[in-house]
Amino acid sequence: MSNTNDNRYVEIFNLTKAYPNPYADDVVVVDGFDLIMRKGEVVSVIGHSGCGKSTVLTMVAGLNETSGGSIAVAGREISGPGPDRAVVFQSPCLLPWLTSLENVLLGVDQVYPHGTKAERRQICEHYLAAVGLADSMNKYPREMSGGMQQRVGIARAIALKPRMLLLDEPFGRLDSLTRMDLQDVIIDILNRERITTMIITHDVDEAIYMSDRVCMMTSGPAAKVGQLLDLPFERPRVRSEVLEHPMYYDLRGSLVSFLEQQDHSGDDSSNDDGTMHVFQAMTTTTHELPAREIARENKETPLAAAV
Numbered sequence: 001m002s003n004t005n006d007n008r009y010v011e012i013f014n015l016t017k018a019y020p021n022p023y024a025d026d027v028v029v030v031d032g033f034d035l036i037m038r039k040g041e042v043v044s045v046i047g048h049s050g051c052g053k054s055t056v057l058t059m060v061a062g063l064n065e066t067s068g069g070s071i072a073v074a075g076r077e078i079s080g081p082g083p084d085r086a087v088v089f090q091s092p093c094l095l096p097w098l099t100s101l102e103n104v105l106l107g108v109d110q111v112y113p114h115g116t117k118a119e120r121r122q123i124c125e126h127y128l129a130a131v132g133l134a135d136s137m138n139k140y141p142r143e144m145s146g147g148m149q150q151r152v153g154i155a156r157a158i159a160l161k162p163r164m165l166l167l168d169e170p171f172g173r174l175d176s177l178t179r180m181d182l183q184d185v186i187i188d189i190l191n192r193e194r195i196t197t198m199i200i201t202h203d204v205d206e207a208i209y210m211s212d213r214v215c216m217m218t219s220g221p222a223a224k225v226g227q228l229l230d231l232p233f234e235r236p237r238v239r240s241e242v243l244e245h246p247m248y249y250d251l252r253g254s255l256v257s258f259l260e261q262q263d264h265s266g267d268d269s270s271n272d273d274g275t276m277h278v279f280q281a282m283t284t285t286t287h288e289l290p291a292r293e294i295a296r297e298n299k300e301t302p303l304a305a306a307v
């Protein structure tokens, strides 16, 4: 019998991170971050620059030690990095002396040591084709554009058949057309493979298009989950249907409104009647998490649709 519960596939409880400060007390960047993800669910994490999004993602990846709290994936508490959690960063960091196929093979060789060489190669070819690189398997990174290199990075991550995919602003360095192409590449793969995925993004529209829920982080220091927003769009997801959905602009407004509140110093995100502004334009389900006064000396970014 499996010891995992598909409704609680990823369990992040009371996650905390304090970075050392050589001149004063440690800086508590994340404090009390709680999130439960269902198996196959795609959650975007959005928040102002510097609030701690990447800190959360790298802790889930096991690349950044936690200061407190716990993270469990598929019923097992994580204690370091592992191939069960594949990460795609803004820059794919390919090995320049290897072709795209060889770059993907590096990880696949580790994960499928008992497969034959031909089987492992077939897995790499399958995922490189899935990201649109069927004709570029023997190219070196220097022969590929930034978008193509990022496709290799995505293929490399997904070929590991991870339990969880962690995407840290994976399109941050790409032009808007390439960005849209790659959003669709990932959406297609997620439609087929149903990998539980966390995406860090600054882009409200990307968060809405890509995910099943949006996790909105409060501004740091001591950032945590401020709101969770359920999205009503079906999968497989079609961009035009999402954009034309009658709820689209209300949902977008809710996200922007939350971020705007976080941008206002000393605002505790509540109306006079204690309700959250973010709920006002909404008819879909949201889950309110306990509010806490957050000191925000560290705000940086003016609000825009992309924060």
Ligand SMILES: Nc1ncnc2c1ncn2[C@@H]1O[C@H](COP(=O)(O)OP(=O)(O)OP(=O)(O)O)[C@@H](O)[C@H]1O
Residues within 6 Å of the ligand: 019, 020, 029, 047, 048, 049, 050, 051, 052, 053, 054, 055, 056
């Ligand atoms: N290794 C580190 N040591 C000390 N402070 C750090 C370290 N890494 C990040 N920080 C600080 O922690 C805070 C959160 O950083 P983080 O990169 O997680 O934020 P973010 O929300 O992902 O930012 P952005 O959206 O700009 O990428 C920032 O103030 C940053 O300066």
